[in-house]
Amino acid sequence: MKPTTQTFLHVDMDAFFASVEQRDHPELRGKPVIVGAAADRRGVVAAASYEARRYGIHSAMPSRIAKQKCPHAVFVSSNMANYKAVSREIMQIFESYTPHVMPLSIDEAFLDVTGSQHLFGDGKTIAEKIRNDIKEQTQLTASVGVAPNMFLAKLASDMNKPDGLTVVPFEQDAIEKMLAPMPIGRMWGVGKVTQKKLLSLGISTIGDLQQFDIQRLEETLGRKAAYSFSRLCRGIDERQIGSETDEKSISNETTFRHDVIDREQIEATYKHLIDKVGARLRKAGFFATTIHLRLRWSDFSTITRQTRISIPANDDITLREVGMELLNKHLRHRPVRLIGFGTSGLTETDQPQTLQMNLFAPPTQPYTKSEAASAGLQTPSGKSTVPAASAGDQS
Incomplete structure (x- = not known):
């Protein structure tokens, strides 16, 4: 290389939440640990230790089911502040x-x-x-x-x-050979719906996709998706760190079959939407800075309300807390036809936006090792004596 x-x-990180709990609580080491809602409460598994995963337990599984699969599992409440630290x-x-x-x-x-x-x-x-x-x-x-x-x-x-380290081939032929036998579901961007479409075309492995006619693929998936998949299946990905995404918001909404006035039912549906949006945020690697509520009454009048949060978030606890605060403030005792939850102002870090701006401001100190590495400077001592460029010098 x-x-x-x-x-x-x-x-x-390996089973991050559960591993932090086992580190901080030695008595939990070697035991099946489940982080999330208690088994006797409505809620889901946020994380499971590898000991728990042997019983088929995974994130997003209802805690009640997890308890049935592993009766002796230890349930621990999430400590998001500690995980963030x-x-x-x-x-x-x-x-x-x-x-x-x-x-x-x-x-x-x-x-x-x-x-x-x-x-x-x-x-x-x-x-x-x-x-x-x-x-x-x-x-x-x-x-x-x-x-x-x-x-x-x-x-x-x-x-x-x-606790693994894997280096994949860097040569094009070797990359394609490595990918060929993998199930098509392993490819980035292939969810359940797309996978079903690909299987209907006889594409079950990445190798099948490598050999497939792109024009036929366009007819099923559209030009943009077909082009993207035709490159990914060969291991070609030209994205760079720092490149902007087209996705500016993530939301979910539902229309009730019959207008609903029961607050408990409305709240349960709303919390389910919040959790779905949270899962989508985490899967896409985004944090939200703005939370949205959408309500449509039985007379089809609609309101949309939003609030900003000081620290970008994608965890269920924060999203539920802020989302429910919005709902409690704006829900009225009248039949609801539609309810929606959304997020916008998406960012790829949970650092406050003011801090993000500072990270990209011209440094006033000498280069660090990582900055010197980016600039291609040789620094035996780990720091450069070359001062950082002024804003006007940056290309």
């Missing part, structure tokens, strides 16, 4: 190797380490250093994928979990 080869890492420690480790970090959620991120290789070694070496730093500083484990692009890096990080 040449030092100049573009190299991405995808770092994914640990996440910040981990993100700081990433930033000590490269300034090009793109968090996908509280427990995973992409790193572009292309410019860091002349300081820290090739992609595999940097991945090993990061895994060691995480284990030493947080007593937690992470799985890392090393690849020439983001799609392949994310795919690789899931190949040897937990």
Whole structure:
């Protein structure tokens, strides 16, 4: 692997919430731990330790079902403030190797380490250093994928979990051969609906898609999706860290079959919508800064209300708290025909926007190791004596 080869890492913490609880509570180590709602309450599993996963327990499973699958499981309430604090420690480790970090959620991120290789070694070496730093500083484990692009890096990080390190081929022929036998559902962007369409065309593996006629694919999926999938199936992904997304908002709404006035039913439906939006945010790697409520009454009059939150969020606890506050403020004792929950002002980090702006402001201190790496500067001592460029000097 040449030092100049573009190299991405995808770092994914192993059973993050549950692992933090086991770290902080030694009596939980080696036991099936479930983070989320208690088994005797309505709610779902937020995370499950690997001991619990052996019983078929996974995130988003109703806690009641999880208890049936593993009666001796230990249920622990979420401690989001603690998880966020640990996440910040981990993100700081990433930033000590490269300034090009793109968090996908509280427990995973992409790193572009292309410019860091002349300081820290090739992609595999940097991945090993990061895994060691995480284990030493947080007593937690992470799985890392090393690849020439983001799609392949994310795919690789899931190949040897937990506590794994996977380097995929960097040569085009080898990449296509590696992908060919994988189920089509492993490809980025292929959800249940798209997978069903592809299966109807006889496409069950990524290799099948590699051989499929793109014009026929366009007829089923549309031109944009067909073009994207025809490249991804060959391991081609040209996205870069920091590139903007077209998705500016994520929302869900439902129309009742009959107008509803029962507040309990309205709230239950609304909470379900909130949880669906939260899951979509986390899957897409976004945090929301604005929360929306949409209500349509039986006479078809409609209101839309919104509120901003100071710290971007995608966790169910925050989204429910803010969403329910909006609902309690604006719900009236009248029949409801439609209810919706939405988020906008999406960002790829949970840092406040004022802080995000500061991160990209011209630095007044000498380059750090990661900044020097990005600039291609050799710095044996880890810092450069070259002052940072002024705003007018930046290209």
